[in-house]
Amino acid sequence: xxxxxxxxxxxxxxxxxxxxxxxxxxxxxxxxxxxxxxxxxxxxxxxxxxxxxxxxxxxxxxxxxxxxxxxxxxxxxxxxxxxxxxxxxxxxxxxxxxxxxxxxxxxxxxxxxxxxxxxxxxxxxxxxxxxxxxxxxxxxxxxxxxxxxxxxxxxxxxxxxxxxxxxxxxxxxxxxxxxxxxxxxxxxxxxxxxxxxxxxxxxxxxxxxxxxxxxxxxxxxxxxxxxxxxxxxxxxxxxxxxxxxxxxxxxxxxxxxxxxxxxxxxxxxxxxxxxxxxxxxxxxxxxxxxxxxxxxxxxxxxxxxxx
Amino acid sequence: xxxxxxxxxxxxxxxxxxxxxxxxxxxxxxxxxxxxxxxxxxxxxxxxxxxxxxxxxxxxxxxxxxxxxxxxxxxxxxxxxxxxxxxxxxxxxxxxxxxxxxxxxxxxxxxxxxxxxxxxxxxxxxxxxxxxxxxxxxxxxxxxxxxxxxxxxxxxxxxxxxxxxxxxxxxxxxxxxxxxxxxxxxxxxxxxxxxxxxxxxxxxxxxxxxxxxxxxxxxxxxxxxxxxxxxxxxxxxxxxxxxxxxxxxxxxxxxxxxxxxxxxxxxxxxxxxxxxxxxxxxxxxxxxxxxxxxxxxxxxxxxxxxx
Numbered sequence: 001x002x003x004x005x006x007x008x009x010x011x012x013x014x015x016x017x018x019x020x021x022x023x024x025x026x027x028x029x030x031x032x033x034x035x036x037x038x039x040x041x042x043x044x045x046x047x048x049x050x051x052x053x054x055x056x057x058x059x060x061x062x063x064x065x066x067x068x069x070x071x072x073x074x075x076x077x078x079x080x081x082x083x084x085x086x087x088x089x090x091x092x093x094x095x096x097x098x099x100x101x102x103x104x105x106x107x108x109x110x111x112x113x114x115x116x117x118x119x120x121x122x123x124x125x126x127x128x129x130x131x132x133x134x135x136x137x138x139x140x141x142x143x144x145x146x147x148x149x150x151x152x153x154x155x156x157x158x159x160x161x162x163x164x165x166x167x168x169x170x171x172x173x174x175x176x177x178x179x180x181x182x183x184x185x186x187x188x189x190x191x192x193x194x195x196x197x198x199x200x201x202x203x204x205x206x207x208x209x210x211x212x213x214x215x216x217x218x219x220x221x222x223x224x225x226x227x228x229x230x231x232x233x234x235x236x237x238x239x240x241x242x243x244x245x246x247x248x249x250x251x252x253x254x255x256x257x258x259x260x261x262x263x264x265x266x267x268x269x270x271x272x273x274x275x276x277x278x279x280x281x282x283x284x285x286x287x288x289x290x291x292x293x294x295x296x297x298x299x300x301x302x303x304x305x306x307x
Numbered sequence: 308x309x310x311x312x313x314x315x316x317x318x319x320x321x322x323x324x325x326x327x328x329x330x331x332x333x334x335x336x337x338x339x340x341x342x343x344x345x346x347x348x349x350x351x352x353x354x355x356x357x358x359x360x361x362x363x364x365x366x367x368x369x370x371x372x373x374x375x376x377x378x379x380x381x382x383x384x385x386x387x388x389x390x391x392x393x394x395x396x397x398x399x400x401x402x403x404x405x406x407x408x409x410x411x412x413x414x415x416x417x418x419x420x421x422x423x424x425x426x427x428x429x430x431x432x433x434x435x436x437x438x439x440x441x442x443x444x445x446x447x448x449x450x451x452x453x454x455x456x457x458x459x460x461x462x463x464x465x466x467x468x469x470x471x472x473x474x475x476x477x478x479x480x481x482x483x484x485x486x487x488x489x490x491x492x493x494x495x496x497x498x499x500x501x502x503x504x505x506x507x508x509x510x511x512x513x514x515x516x517x518x519x520x521x522x523x524x525x526x527x528x529x530x531x532x533x534x535x536x537x538x539x540x541x542x543x544x545x546x547x548x549x550x551x552x553x554x555x556x557x558x559x560x561x562x563x564x565x566x567x568x569x570x571x572x573x574x575x576x577x578x579x580x581x582x583x584x585x586x587x588x589x590x591x592x593x594x595x596x597x598x599x600x601x602x603x604x605x606x607x608x609x610x611x612x613x614x
Contacts, residue, residue: 090406099400099411105610107404107463107602110419156414295414303412 002069004034005091006062008082009118010075011040012203015047015183016144017074020118021059023137023144024073024094027122030131035071038062040082044201046147046186054139074118076100076110079205094121097295098303101207116154116161119144123164138171143183150219150256151180156296184256187219195229195236199251206299208306211269212245217252217261217294226253227262234284238266248273254292261288269306276305309376311341312398313369315389316425317382318347319510322354322490323451324381327425328366330444330451331380331401334429337438342378345369347389351508353454353493361446381425383407383417386512401428404602405610408514423461423468426451430471445478450490457526457563458487463603491563494526502536502543506558513606515613518576519552524559524568524601533560534569541591545573555580561599568595576613583612 007025009017021037028035037059043051051058062068066084071092077100078085090102093110096118102110113121119141126133133141145165149157152165169176193201203216218226226233233251241249248267255261263279263286270281277298279286291297314332316324328344335342344366350358358365369375373391378399384407385392397409400417403425409417420428426448433440440448452472456464459472476483500508510523525533533540540558548556555574562568570586570593577588584605586593598604 093406097414099397099409099415099417101410102406103408104406105607107419107421108406109421110406110417112414112417114414114416300412 004036005069005071006036006038006065007071007073008038008040008059008062008065009073010080010204011082012200013039013041013043013047014202015044015050015147016117016119018043018047018059019050019140019144020073020094020122022056023119023122023141024071024125025059026134026137027126027129027131028071031129036060038082046183049186050140050143050147050183054136054143056136056140072102073122076102076112077206078102079207094118094125096121098299114158116152116157117145117148119148119168120158120161120164123168133168133171135172138168139174142168142172142174142176142179146176146180147183147187150292151177151184153256153259154293154296156293184219184221187256195233196240198226198229198233199237199240199249204294205246206302208302211247211306213248213250213267213302214241214244214246215250215252215294215298217254219254219256219292221256223253223255223258223262230264230285234264234266237264241266250298252288252291252294252298256292259290259292261291262286263288272305273302276301311343312376312378313343313345313367313372314378314380315345315347315366315369315372316380317387317511318389319507320346320348320350320354321509322351322357322454323424323426325350325354325366326357326447326451327380327401327429329363330426330429330448331378331432332366333441333444334433334436334438335378338436343367345389353490356493357447357450357454357490361443361450363443363447379409380429383409383419384513385409386514401425401432403428405606421465423459423464424452424455426455426475427465427468427471430475440475440478442479445475446481449475449479449481449483449486453483453487454490454494457599458484458491460563460566461600461603463600491526491528494528494563502540503547505533505536505540506544506547506556511601512553513609515609518554518613520555520557520574520609521548521551521553522557522559522601522605524561526561526563526599528563530560530562530569537571537592541571541573544571548573557605559595559598559601559605563599566597566599568598569593570595579612580609583608 007021009021025035025037039059064084065082066087068088069091070088073094076093076095095112199216206213237249251264252261274281314328316328332342332344346366371391372389373394375395376398377395380401383400383402402419506523513520544556558571559568581588
């Protein structure tokens with residue numbers, strides 16, 4: 001007998017990653033298949049708020065996936081996956097990002113849609129399978145969708161996301177604008193976090209040719225609470241960069257209300273990265289007006305620039 | 308204004324690849340999008356029979372895709388794609404194979420399902436989009452499905468394929484067993500083909516670690532017409548292998564009625580490949596009873612063996 005597969009999202013999990021893992025494992029279970037919702041790190045304060053609100057247990061923590069079977073949700077790159085993913089068997093992928101470096105020996109289910117959240121894709125899979133979405137699962141899926149799209153305001157938002165959000169809000173019996181506002185406030189609750197926690201709270205790694213780039217993002221309604229500490233944060237970034245061997249380390253401090261970001265950057269390719277993002281960097285800081293999406297407004301430009 | 312994208316299948320196109328390209332381009336057009344059905348090589352006799360039967364023009368021939376936008380159907384590996392695919396932008400993938408080496412900078416639609424044919428996946432996409440399937444398109448999709456699954460007899464066949472085949476047969480107004488038999492006879496019509504044409508007629512390349520392996524397959528109701536020429540074919544294989552720089556070259560001569568194959572092999576790793584396929588090779592020839600699917604019964608074993 002083989003172990004049941006783990007449904008698991010990316011490292012430094014966010015709300016969409018955790019909620020998608022739980023919701024997709026529940027779908028598998030409803031279809032009579034065995035599957036365990038898992039996580040590669042601790043839920044952030046926003047996600048913990050969501051789990052408490054819908055009275056759902058957090059997924060089990062998986063520290064090493066070697067030898068296991070994995071269903072990846074909300075990512076499809078080994079660099080972002082749970083430790084040991086290269087020694088695991090990937091048996092499914094459900095995602096909404098760029099296409100990464102997952103390779104398999106056998107045909108598998110791999111669904112990636114250019115929509116605002118993995119939760120949107122999973123809602124569609126419930127419908128395909130003709131499985132009713134329970135209220136708590138609707139609440140989780142709505143949370144993933146609203147969190148990833150900044151309550152439908154991010155440029156990654158599609159018409160599909162809007163339709164799905166309305167439907168999930170009805171099933172969850174909440175007003176999505178009001179509920180979304182409560183989520184965003186949690187996102188902004190950076191309180192007394194250490195500089196390194198701010199950099200690594202929502203953090204992803206990317207390979208662009210020979211460049212190995214880490215990109216953190218802070219989404220907040222009060223960017224000044226972060227930027228007031230920029231000297232300490234930039235020092236912390238350089239320490240993290242050296243320790244982990246990144247060629248470059250970026251932090252996007254995103255103002256959710258103004259819909260723009262400030263870039264903090266350390267590393268070897270600051271000039272070419274600044275050029276790729278059409279900004280000018282002075283003392284490791286540059287403005288990124290209009291930029292709120294790492295996935296859609298930063299990664300593709302770096303990908304082209306390093307090509 | 309950008310050029311419309313090409314919908315294109317793999318090199319050495321087979322019926323599923325050609326029919327999927329046409330059917331998916333037609334779906335795009337029905338949805339008001341611009342898309343051109345294309346091919347990376349000449350239709351084989353079976354495919355030509357299908358195009359004639361449904362009175363459909365072959366897709367346009369694309370010899371170099373550099374700088375173009377591509378929608379890949381029925382493959383997701385650059386090694387199998389039209390020349391220049393690495394210098395093209397892949398904007399969608401619709402497939403049913405193992406996950407290969409396509410990487411993108413931006414999120415794209417990527418749907419890979421472990422079913423018997425790409426035609427099966429595309430039928431599902433017509434339904435998702437709520438677009439009616441015209442009779443000629445149903446005929447093409449049915450042809451792709453029956454060809455790839457050896458009329459639902461291959462081990463790659465799923466319950467979904469059976470349901471979809473019945474529905475497409477109804478829309479195309481044919482008896483699928485009878486129509487399938489006519490297709491298989493065309494598959495077997497190898498006539499007076501040269502040894503190198505037999506090797507390369509349905510041919511795919513794979514990277515397994517540092518091994519670069521070419522695998523051809525002949526599916527026929529009269530394997531003896533091929534095996535009678537095995538000395539000449541094995542010589543042709545060695546010439547092709549050296550010229551193209553493969554570490555190993557395999558040809559599966561598949562008996563559709565008996566549901567088994569004979570393996571012809573030349574190259575550097577014959578012993579380990581024979582072991583991976585649980586056969587014994589003598590004078591470059593070994594039996595593969597029960598093996599009819601390159602994708603499901605050969606590639607995964609080689610992938611594990613070379614890991």
